[in-house]
């Protein structure tokens with residue numbers, strides 16, 4: 029079901045999410061709602077790659093990623109390793125309605141430990157776009173938003189300016 033996305037200023041977005049313990053129908057419903065809401069947003073706004081459960085008012089550690097070559101949930105994800113190499117990303121968020129972008133510094137690669145829908149633990153290294161995307165989504169599970177990474181007012185631009193500077197009609201530029 030397509031859910032309403034909570035926006036910046038909503039205190040729920042600042043809460044810490046709980047671990048998933050039961051791999052039951054309730055979890056399947058959360059994953060389906062995340063997927064439906066993400067796909068709807070992607071269609072309406074022509075942007076977006078991932079969503080975290082707190083954004084649809086569910087304080088549980090679940091993320092859903094939908095890229096054109098890969099679509100999957102990450103349950104109880106945890107970053108267990110970070111590269112020393114970092115990079116700059118203009119980051120936005122469904123919870124900002126993608127109205128603006130903020131400059132953030134992210135790790136170039138991370139290793140994430142997470143469970144899949146069948147309660148199996150997996151460990152996977154993600155690099156570049158997947159790395160910064162998952163850092164953004166995992167932040168949501170800890171009540172952290174991209175604006176928390178803002179260092180000064182030059183590091184925030186409106187979507188229009190971002191499109192002018194960076195958008196090349198490539199889905200790889202969809203920094204949310």
Ligand SMILES: [Zn+2]
Pocket residue numbers: 120121122123164165168
């Ligand atoms: Zn976000």
